[in-house]
Amino acid sequence: MAASIIDVARRAGVSTATVSRALRGLPNVSEATRERVLRAAEELSYTISPHASSLASGRTGTVGVVLPFVNRWFYSQVVAGIDSVLRANDLDILLYNLGDERVHERFFARMPLRRRVDALIVLNLPLSAAEREALVSMEVPIAVLGTRIPGCWHVSIDNAEGTSTAVRHLINLGHRRIGMITGAPVDPRGFTTPIVRQHTYRTVLAQAGIPYDPDLEAPGHLGIKEGASAMSRLLSLPDPPTAVFAESDQMAFGALRMLSRVGLRVPEDVSVIGFDDHETAELLDLTTIAQPVAHQGELLARQILDALSGASEEPSRVVVPTELIVRGTTGAAPVARPRYQTVSLPRPGPEPDQHSRTLAR
Template sequence: MPTIADVAAHAGVGQGTVSRVLNGSPKVRDATRARVLSAIELLDYRPNPLARGLSRGRCQTLGVVVPFFTHASAIERLRGVASGLDGSRYDLVLFNVESPVHRDEHIASITGRDRADGLLVLSLPVADRDLQRLTAAGVPVVLVDAPGTGVPTVVTDDRAGGRVATQHLVDLGHRAIGYLGHDPSNPFGFTATDDREAGYLEVLADAGLPVRRELIRYGPHDREAGRALAAELLAEPHPPTAIFASSDAQAMGVLAATEDAGLRVPRDLSVIGFDDVELSSYVGLTTVRQPLFESGRLGVELLLAALAGDPPPPTVHALPLELVVRSTTAPAPRRHDPNHISQPRGNAR
């Protein structure tokens, strides 16, 4: 591997000059610059990023902390991140989080510009102490889909989203509406779906509907959990006529459970999800769309701006939500007897 000294020798200049050429300094005579460039060409020289990083005190790398492949939604966000990074000079290093320990380890491992020049955290809350430490160390942080103070944040109004979803069901005449979310005390500290639940509760209250605690269930955001929880709801003595699942992944499970129980969607049960992942359009799921791709992209843009010495204020950027009505929601079945719906469920367990 040729070094800067080799280039300097070949070009007959000092290594300081080669470095200036490399970094586009204007204080190099054109003739000199040409000699250096041709020596670089001749030797097929490339600067060593490690040495450069050590010397400049930064590493041209962006860290992305992401609960990796547990949620399809994370992938969509990552796509946005990758697209926002395209054309920039930064490398992307991925910190995969599959447990709370992971999250803390990764965040603790960043102590300065030697590991990552900036940090983008997806869907995971970061302790204020860590945020302050990183900021003090000159590492800008941007949070996407998670709360945090003092740093730019990209969020959606999950409470409003919860309202929109629930209101849609209420408007269709449903009065027994189940809710599926994750446990508010989950160890990761996800908070988004808590807000969705709050929106759900508000709409129930506004509509004068009772809150039936037995219709609210918690579990992880995956299909199997959704399936199991929905099966429980459907086995209730007075089952819901509609279910709001706070993620599309859980909603997919609701669909499966409905089929298991010999019921038809949307005839016997309306289902609405949250996220609008790619799959949802294939399946025809009614859902609340949140701009996942755009959130990742905006997050990166904010981070790049901070790195470009144009520090964005710690604004909370709220991205819009949109109700996407497809084919899993329909008007509530008419009935005189509140137990009516339980009749066709012959093969439900």
């Protein structure tokens, strides 16, 4: 089997981006590194593809963006940030939405971006080892949001730190029955963010000496209606939570809607905290963990510009800080059990919802 750029990078102990720059004679590669790369390429009988070389020089004027969901608020904001930077530098975006498993598989079987882009940006996409190698083998600079690919530029937030801040905020307010509205229970595509946030939620509770109750976790599937359905499940418990952490602001919006429907006061009866700082969060006075979503897209685009210009020899990694924004939906834990109204709860989600019942007064 012919050697790949990945093999040369491993032999030389550098990134694939450095191999590509060294073999094309681009600046910002030390002579010692260039010699090491050339020696590794010679030992492996590797020759850079003339086509890949022309792509890396920027002749297409296009950057590919691969993402799992094109119609979700978070991704639309990231893409807007990417576009604002690339457009200002006369580069176009070629967008690929891998929205389901069939499209995902077809993309990696055909690799339609090959020969069409100068660089690639990958947004929170779970990838197998073979898929990561397929992307790297395109021999163009790659910047990744969230999920890491060795040898590629990287931007992320610290999901564990953000989640820890949210849960500790509720604990510090005196809450001990703390529910969590999760993104999804188990996703076969392997998205890691919900897993990290669930694990951190459980860890912080344990550190505070609060017993973990699996009934206090309810799937909200990242939507407003689904967040309302998850809140209804939590309220139907014999001992419902006095506070709820939602993995996204949109799920928190649904939780607030349900609490209003059943006549509960926020935060006097139930506190709610979200994650993102969606533009509607301030309007609804939602306490949340803010992450600069569009700014992450801007950072990815700037990394690509640096890579295309050869401004940095090795791929950089940027961890963007999150921030607790305290507004009106979180407060001290109630001293007495909240009083609920009788209500017929809706059937908002794709799963059957059997929550038409009388909640305890």
